[in-house]
Amino acid sequence: MTFFTEFGSYLLTLRGMFTRPENGKMYWKEFMHQCSEIGIGSLGIVAIISIFMGAVSTLQTAYQLVSPIIPLSTIAQIVRDTVILEFSPTLVCIVLAGVVGSKIASELGNMRVSEQIDALEIMGINTKCYLILPKLLASICVIPMLVVISAVLGIWGGRLAGTATGILSPAAFDKGLHQYFKPYNVFFAMAKAYTFAFIISSIPAFYGYNVQGGALEIGRASTKSVVVSCVLVLFADYLLSALLL
Amino acid sequence: MIDIKNIKKGFGEKVVIDDVSTTFKTGKCNLIIGTSGSGKTVLMKCLVGLFEPDSGEICYDGMNFSEMNEDRRKELRQSIGMLFQGSALFDSMTVEQNIMFPLDMFTQNTLAEKLKRVNEVLHRVNLEGANKKFPAEISGGMKKRVGIARAIVLNPKYLFCDEPNSGLDPQTSLLIDKLIKEITVEYNITTVINTHDMNSVMEIGDHIMYMYQGHKEWEGTNKEIIFSKNKLLNDFIFASEFLQDAKDLRMLEVKGKIDMRDIDELNKQVDG
Numbered sequence: 480m481t482f483f484t485e486f487g488s489y490l491l492t493l494r495g496m497f498t499r500p501e502n503g504k505m506y507w508k509e510f511m512h513q514c515s516e517i518g519i520g521s522l523g524i525v526a527i528i529s530i531f532m533g534a535v536s537t538l539q540t541a542y543q544l545v546s547p548i549i550p551l552s553t554i555a556q557i558v559r560d561t562v563i564l565e566f567s568p569t570l571v572c573i574v575l576a577g578v579v580g581s582k583i584a585s586e587l588g589n590m591r592v593s594e595q596i597d598a599l600e601i602m603g604i605n606t607k608c609y610l611i612l613p614k615l616l617a618s619i620c621v622i623p624m625l626v627v628i629s630a631v632l633g634i635w636g637g638r639l640a641g642t643a644t645g646i647l648s649p650a651a652f653d654k655g656l657h658q659y660f661k662p663y664n665v666f667f668a669m670a671k672a673y674t675f676a677f678i679i680s681s682i683p684a685f686y687g688y689n690v691q692g693g694a695l696e697i698g699r700a701s702t703k704s705v706v707v708s709c710v711l712v713l714f715a716d717y718l719l720s721a722l723l724l
Numbered sequence: 725m726i727d728i729k730n731i732k733k734g735f736g737e738k739v740v741i742d743d744v745s746t747t748f749k750t751g752k753c754n755l756i757i758g759t760s761g762s763g764k765t766v767l768m769k770c771l772v773g774l775f776e777p778d779s780g781e782i783c784y785d786g787m788n789f790s791e792m793n794e795d796r797r798k799e800l801r802q803s804i805g806m807l808f809q810g811s812a813l814f815d816s817m818t819v820e821q822n823i824m825f826p827l828d829m830f831t832q833n834t835l836a837e838k839l840k841r842v843n844e845v846l847h848r849v850n851l852e853g854a855n856k857k858f859p860a861e862i863s864g865g866m867k868k869r870v871g872i873a874r875a876i877v878l879n880p881k882y883l884f885c886d887e888p889n890s891g892l893d894p895q896t897s898l899l900i901d902k903l904i905k906e907i908t909v910e911y912n913i914t915t916v917i918n919t920h921d922m923n924s925v926m927e928i929g930d931h932i933m934y935m936y937q938g939h940k941e942w943e944g945t946n947k948e949i950i951f952s953k954n955k956l957l958n959d960f961i962f963a964s965e966f967l968q969d970a971k972d973l974r975m976l977e978v979k980g981k982i983d984m985r986d987i988d989e990l991n992k993q994v995d996g
Contacts, residue, residue, distance in 0.1 A: 501798070502829050594812040601772050601884075602826050603801035 489685045495607040513617035529629040533636030541646045551647040555655025562633035568668045571629045572675035576708040580683035584704040587687030588697035611684045618680035623672040682708045731780035740766045742938040750914045753928040758935035764918045805875030807885040811867040813859040820855035823874045845873040865896035885917040
């Protein structure tokens with residue numbers, strides 16, 4: 480029963496966002512601010528994770544491919560597909576669910592508890608539209624870009640690790656990168672990125688916006704939003720794989 | 725003028741506001757007083773539309789707020805200013821940005837015009853030079869004054885203040901009260917204040933409504949409140965022995981049984 484109540488409330492919150500903005504310029508400013516917060520703010524952690532993720536996949540793939548009849552360039556091919564299909568969209572979005580999700584939930588929760596949302600309401604501003612929509616749109620614009628950057632850095636990290644450890648030469652890695660490349664995989668990764676971006680921004684926004692209580696409740700809402708976002712990202716990952724692959 | 729008629733509001737089984745009617749007059753400081761949990765804040769939230777009353781009417785200068793659609797409410801809200809208990813300033817913005825926010829959102833003024841208006845209201849609340857400070861860098865009293873400045877920047881017709889003196893020392897409280905009173909008279913605003921500060925009641929209470937357990941128990945002015953025979957009101961106002969003694973002295977003086985000048989003389993002798 481609680482699930483249906485929460486789901487209904489979530490849908491109503493989303494519906495409430497879609498009204499005519501009071502002042503387009505202010506909304507644009509807020510959208511750009513959120514793009515910078517979410518995009519630039521998460522770039523460092525995304526870069527670190529991606530490089531190590533690619534490097535580790537190269538080493539572990541090489542460790543498992545022991546047959547002399549399999550060419551070394553296959554390692555690069557496996558790393559490329561793993562990074563594009565799964566690691567960059569899913570792993571990065573799970574990390575972003577923690578980084579961006581907790582930030583959105585705690586920011587909105589704090590605004591709710593300190594009556595800043597009430598202050599905006601009384602000014603005549605649709606707070607769902609002004610506070611949630613720019614975050615949602617910014618996530619949908621910026622997170623797929625982060626996923627693309629992550630994929631590039633992941634593959635580069637794999638190449639770097641392969642070369643540095645002497646597992647395969649840069650030429651063999653580059654050859655493997657071009658082998659049997661399917662552009663559809665990129666489309667699939669982008670479909671996942673857009674879906675996950677929606678989940679990891681709308682769920683924390685919902686929990687943060689509807690916080691009632693004080694600091695403890697903000698913490699709980701933040702944790703819950705990250706947990707629910709992660710579970711939904713994994714569920715959506717499975718669903719999209721089953722439908723699109 | 726704000727007219728409220730037979731407002732009722734409950735949460736589940738619990739009735740929080742029970743059939744409250746009154747009129748808040750223009751150019752006056754209208755105070756809602758009462759103990760914690762008497763329904764003051766809920767009533768104020770109903771007035772500004774943060775809560776929807778279960779029944780009854782709220783009329784702003786004859787316009788029925790309860791029957792307005794969302795667009796008309798938005799329009800009306802631009803003529804409402806509110807000072808919150810915790811000031812509700814936007815943490816990430818400077819004092820200037822906080823005050824400029826309603827101007828940015830609802831006017832097409834140039835930056836120079838907006839800055840001029842911000843400086844005007846900052847001057848009005850005696851906070852010149854605090855433009856670039858963040859809310860975390862200013863005191864509680866200053867936050868309240870910034871809250872007032874933000875509330876009046878769009879020249880509102882109605883001003884709501886929720887516990888404007890909470891957490892402030894008596895001197896700062898008096899300053900805030902004086903400021904609210906001056907602004908009310910100067911701009912001819914309908915001001916509604918939620919408080920349980922007795923200094924405010926005596927200083928600025930042009931019209932006072934005492935609420936007890938969700939209903940209106942007493943209504944009058946600060947001149948009348950001290951002589952009220954209402955037991956619940958008296959228990960609330962004269963909760964401390966000090967205030968009770970002060971009242972008894974005043975009553976004796978009114979009845980001509982003592983002369984306060986004698987007491988002043990006595991005080992001087994004790995001090996001497």
